[in-house]
Amino acid sequence: RLAGGKDDTMRELLAIRLVWDAILFNLRKNMYLEKKWKEVLREASVSAPSADPAHHVDALLQIALEAGYQRQMIGALSRSGRPEEAEIRAEAQAVFCIDVRSEIFRRALETVSPAVRTHGFAGFFGVLAAYHPLGAASPKGHLPILFNPSYRIREAPAGASEEEIGRMAEERRQRIRVSQAWKTFKTSASSCFSFVESFGVLSVGKLLGDSMGWSRSVDHPDTKGLKKGETRLLKPVLDPPRDVAADRGDGSGPSGIPLADRPAVAEFALRNMGLIRNFSRVVLLVGHGSTTTNNPQATALDCGACAGQTGEASARIVALLLNDPVTRKGLAQKGIEIPDDTVFVAGLHDTVTDRVDLYDTEILPPSHDGDIRKLRQWLDAAGQATRMERAAFLGTAGLPAPHVAADVLRRTRDWAEVRPEWALAGNAAFIAAPRARTRHSNLSGRSFLHDYNWQDDVGFSTLQLIMTAPMVVGNWINMQYYGSMVDNLRFGSGNKVLHNVVGGSIGVLEGNGGDLRVGLAMQSLHDGQRWIHEPLRLNVFVEAPQQPIDDVIARHELVRNLIENEWIFFFRISEEGGIFRRLAGQKWQEVSAKS
Template sequence: MNAIQAVKDLPASASAVMHIPAEALEKAIATSCVRIAPCWPLKHFVAVNPYFGIADKSFLSAAEWLGQSAGSPLTLAPTEYIEAIDSGRIDDAALTAALKAANIDERTDAVVARLTVMDAELNQAPSMAGLLDETRGWAIESFLVDRISHWAMAHFDEGQADWRPDLGTSIFAAWKTFASIDKTPNIAGLKGLRPLFNALPDDPQQAIAEMATDMGLSADQLEMVFDRLLMSINGWASYARYIAWGFELKGESNDSVMQVLAIRLAWDWALWKTATAEEQHQWAVALAEAQGRENGDWLALLHAVHNAYELSWQTDLVGKLNAQKDDGGDTRPAAQAVFCIDVRSEVYRRALEAAMPGMETIGFAGFFGAAIEYVPLGAEDGALQCPVLLNPGFEIAESSGDADKNEKIIGAKRISEATRAAWYALKMGAISSFAFVETLGLGFASKLITDTLGVTRPGPNPAERGVGKDMADKLAPTLEHYHNATGIPVEERVDLAAGMLGGMTLTSNLARLVVLTGHGSTSVNNPHASGLDCGACGGHAGDSNARVSVMLLNDPEVRAGLAERGQIIPDDTIFVAGLHDTTTDEVVLFDTCGIPDSHRDELKQLKQALKTAGETTRRERAAKLNLRSDVSITEEVLARSNDWSQVRPEWGLAGCAAFIAAPRKRTQNINLDGRAFLHNYDAEADSEKAILELIMTAPMVVASWINLQYYASTVDNVTFGCGDKTLHNVVGKVGVLEGHGGDLRTGLSWQSLHDGEKLIHEPMRLNVIIEAPIDAMNKIIAGHDHVRHLLDHGWVHLFHMDGDGKVAKKYAGGGEWAEF
């Protein structure tokens, strides 16, 4: 007799009490909690790989896990692949190769026939709430998610609400207090839950142990049940994981996700306690069945077809790269411009190189190696301007350079902040809000009109300065220690500058003008605006990083220190900071008044080239934005950046599919359609392969996070995306709900992926192409588990480019490479 039959044969009145070893419980909790990916709040919303916690599983086994825990697919629907085959997007050669690799011996017509009738039903594990939905015929699980969310949006509020509950207790204990007085379940017909919640221990791990034992869970069922419950509130669990992430970066531990698990388990336990014996028995049988259930061969076929979908695009990309001719020379560039590796930069870089003959563009992560916390003047804390994988190394203060001016600006800021606070209190107050609308409502008519027509237009992150433009123009970062900000100690500046130049491949043949161009995005009425800013700068615009880096590299003492090491910056090389607005494709340069007269003509030429490049880039992006042809494209792009009703101010990183680390000459003059992260890398100059290791462990990983966030939001927007933008409601400045209830939504909106008629983002795993020795890459893969998991388990495709710029080999896992 098997285990499933044994459970079925138990009488409905029987309740098996299982002893759960403490070690098994702790392991199951830890494993399930770490499978949740973090979700950053709106103020610095950055792309996160939602599959981060299951990267140690192969792509196919992860699909099995997602089906069981979340009822979530890891591919598009079968009908999407049928359309791709019919249209030629999946070509016959790629499909034949993918089927052969999966040991599936079928012809194209047979595959299409199977896809047409495929029953792609995912075998999701049961929850007690979900089972009661079926037996009682109403949405109990949706109801309890609403109740948890209602509590969580108040508990985790970051300043939106005027009043917050007492946060002196733990997450679980605070929820218990709320749940024990919440009468909503009673009104909804769920009687007797409040006393049960109140009787639970305050310690979440003890509570989990008691509830799991009471429900008769066996040690080998724990992970399945915990995974299922956490994924049912993935949004708030992900936010709890973000809280834990901050502690982990400091080498500390945090149990926020476990506490959220305890809350969700408490609901299923209370429902189980108040269920009938028959319902309890049905749940035990459903759990046993879920443990032994398999998806069958349809999942393997679907994944083989998806591999063909990716292989078709890979073949096209590799063909373009292999057809490239090496026209690079050693003449001194007319100018150099370093851009973030962001895929949006690829379009602008091509346009700039065409607008200014002799211009060399370079790709590097947009924080330029300056991992800083940028503290605005008068503030106590600042923004973390670095990738979320890093801790900032320095605190950089903002200053006008004059103490009296600083005090005046701080005073103006305080008045502005106090005025805004009073205005907000008047507008949002329980009683004053009515008078506000009646008395002052019409005063907003002019603003509505100007916003709608795009008459006024902010720049990227306009609120970060907190002062008017005139005052903001007086402010700049300082490298010195200022108030509580550390600055960059003199003895560390040369090391930092040397690392920057090496990473940006700017160790020789520097131009007279070198522009470090950060990027940000302009949009209004957009809760996820920071998600369009620079991910390498922690979800902020990169102007402060560019300005700090330029100040460092223009410093005569830093240059003297570099020269002592044999790293010469020519005396006539001037570094300039800039900011690329990815919505409008305008580039503004900072602090140009300090550029000497000897470089004025070149500066003028550069500014004209930047303007021309912006116009060219806007024309190229216009087709995907479906811009009207009867108006100026430039005017329409500028207007949409200030249109409060615009759901697609820009496409962001939609379409991202490749990461190429190689000299620029390998990709120059190739139209990559804004789909490739381009990182300059010179293997010959990297004798110790330290830069290669940095690229493979940081920018490549971050690019995969971005790529997989877009992937997951496309194939399953319900679980990993944030739905329809027009229905969003901001909660606690933490995130959004879609409508008035439900779980906290993570990921990207449907409007960021689809234009209303077709997908703009094709869900494909990142294709990484690196010009570097295979043995060096193998050594790095073997030495870093998180990189090895991504590559060995098929979350990222890695290709080798040889010293002649040809791509012929693909990483096959386990340190092995195959011909491509």
């Protein structure tokens, strides 16, 4: 429906279930069954008793828990941030995804080098693109699921002819087909036992390596079917193919971003990021992803703004776009002057190891070699600081830095590891404000950080985008964690060790039966001794004038329902640092850390 289509699959499935129940009821009909059926219907139609004293106690405790966190955040944000030194050119700028895990890394990077300025924006970086991997049957959306892709960007080896691209794609598809056929043979009911008896000894080396964490048990989906060395050759291609017939599409139109569109696409991205002036020599776009193995819930660790995939493709696409001379010429005509010595670099933050890899640096001019070398040093130091901070939650607190680094590397390869990282556990706040508001606060990796300067927001279109897209997605994530914790039986998925995946991506069964589960496992919330996540509704803090905020709420029913029904708590930050809470009925109430 988000794409303008129609899908009645769920309704049809429910109809099948109802018909099946009716058939069983008629076949096995008796007085006892009929009586029990009526009792169940009667109980289902009666609301839960609201007068239960235990419910009132639970509600009061929940309010107290949330009020305590709100006072903490109000105290931190009401202190006016130090003004940004806007006229001083930073040595580097780094745009991170708003994911809560980025908050720790951003803080560490700014500590390692105060000359670096960090920014926060949703990890698709403003380009509504679907990415078409080499040899894939169809593209994958690398954007929030609230949006539809405007462009299809294909992946291809750099500098290759269309004939070479087609041959390489076909070879990859062939390897994948052979691999799938071999896997089917090994696991089928008719051949699995004879296979183990005949060839099992040949798997001893791999079994030992995978068990000891020396190798990955399976290839990463993004590299499946590729030879060693081919992966580093593949890049996003912004230009359409010279031979349109060679553009293997899926009905979604030709690939690439037309030259005429590029300035407008880049302007949309930069203005919504808040990057419209004072560019540094190096601007780093940092997507994020997670490296794990034997993990059916791996997409829950990747980027929500990229539809549950890593942010690598998005970062590389936008970096290529902003380095394009045609794009820059068009941007200058729109009032955004990017200096000739500014380069954009794509990176990927691995949220398990806290390592940041840089991409496509070989195409940068030699004049920036020193800048890139210095940037890598800062990123390595920030990664170490981030790992040491996260060690307290991973059972490695107090160990030397090399031991902590070795432990997180082990987690990427250990097929028995049920807690490779904590993902977004602990999320509790969404902040859209200038970085000066939060730069000197330790937010403990619990806040979605979106840079926003309302003075630069002509018509408040960026404010509307923030409140209708990333804020809403933040609420979805927050509610997934909240529901999975407070009622894991209904909204979570139980014990991860017992999971059996159903249909590839439909859900899981816990063991060999029970209900289909789609929520988070207990291992994503609890470390075996204590809860890592706190069940708090999302606290949204936006620094902007009251009237445009009221206008967005009035125009968008979804946003209004979230706020007025208290699925989220919405606070406005004034320029002077005052905090005002939005109440039902278009009312605002000033609050403080003491109230």
